[in-house]
């Protein structure tokens with residue numbers, strides 16, 4: 001029976017990965033931050049009462065900015081595998097919190113690698129670093145592969161560049177099983193509410209139910225290679241089951257604009273859009289609705305631009321080449337983009353129908369995202 005330690009277990013990927021590893025019989029330990037409110041919504045269904053016997057799931061308070069805490073947790077857990085998923089993961093926010101982002105995302109990875117070394121676990125513990133397609137930044141070539149040069153375009157990406165190289169360095173210097181998964185954007189109903197896909201599917205659901213007028217977005221021309229988080233955590237697991245540590249790109253190989261994602265998400269809820277204007281004046285207007293239950297009228301502006309969502313430096317185009325992951329790991333995604341959009345819109349419609357019902361009955365909804 002293997003033991004895994006997951007940092008960032010309360011996040012989107014942490015939740016799916018914990019579920020996957022538990023289903024494979026692992027003992028799963030997770031690092032969670034102390035928060036003034038509960039922050040374990042995504043993993044509450046996995047919770048096991050520590051007073052019971054045969055407990056396979058345990059959380060530890062910790063933070064990637066605290067070395068002694070990480071050393072203590074790793075010493076206690078003696079993990080076979082560490083998945084370092086914790087990060088300040090929002091690109092736009094990293095421009096506002098660059099030093100904190102570097103501390104958590106760059107030095108955080110170093111702290112874990114050092115803890116493995118200090119504790120004499122270099123031969124026992126395999127290390128996965130959550131690297132990112134943001135490393136490619138300013139387009140050098142497409143599709144982007146393990147050999148494409150990096151050109152990071154945000155404090156987040158620069159911090160992740162350090163984490164990428166320190167992982168490679170510890171592998172080469174100390175013979176550790178330490179590797180990078182260079183994952184392209186992956187989404188799900190558990191995606192954080194301020195990333196563009198979830199922001200759109202939440203907005204679509206609320207507009208369709210008459211709970212919101214419009215969505216304000218930034219750059220609709222950006223192109224992303226979007227996959228499903230469930231498929232991507234499967235790749236993480238496969239990477240750590242290999243004999244030798246290597247770095248892998250995980251992607252779908254298909255790119256789509258933010259504008260097209262908007263169109264697909266509204267269509268999924270039965271709302272047909274027409275786009276007009278360009279740049280900061282672009283708008284999307286409702287052209288037709290599929291049923292009288294949809295609480296928005298044709299002619300209504302439902303998407304407008306707010307320049308506050310533009311980034312000082314943007315990553316325009318991401319398309320990954322997943323051939324190495326497919327051939328060496330046998331990885332094959334189960335979801336395509338239409339299936340992903342369908343699942344996200346259905347999930348947000350169900351969420352907000354429930355909320356609307358409660359509100360209509362006079363109950364106050366304690367929703368931290370309102």
Ligand code: NDP
Pocket residue numbers: 007008009010011012013014031032033035039062063064065084085086087088089090104130131132133182183184185186187192
């Ligand atoms: P999320 O933002 O959903 O989750 C991030 C996790 O990190 C949360 O559990 C968060 O805790 C935790 N965290 C943040 N700062 C700290 C800290 N200082 N100490 C300890 N924990 C911390 O991200 P995802 O699940 O989407 O992504 C997982 C990882 O993969 C991240 O490293 C991200 O940068 C990277 N990545 C993500 C991609 C994607 O498309 N999703 C693509 C490529 C890479 P809390 O819940 O308390 O906020």
Ligand code: GDR
Pocket residue numbers: 089090091092131132133134183184185186194195196197199216217218219220222223224258309310311314315
């Ligand atoms: P990204 O994801 O920056 O690629 O990082 P995000 O969903 O935030 O942005 C994708 C693209 O959409 C454009 N955009 C907007 N983005 C947000 N968040 N909000 C808006 O209103 C909006 N309007 C347009 C952005 O400019 C961008 O081009 C994600 C994170 O999960 C990282 O942690 C991860 O490393 C990368 O994916 C791969």
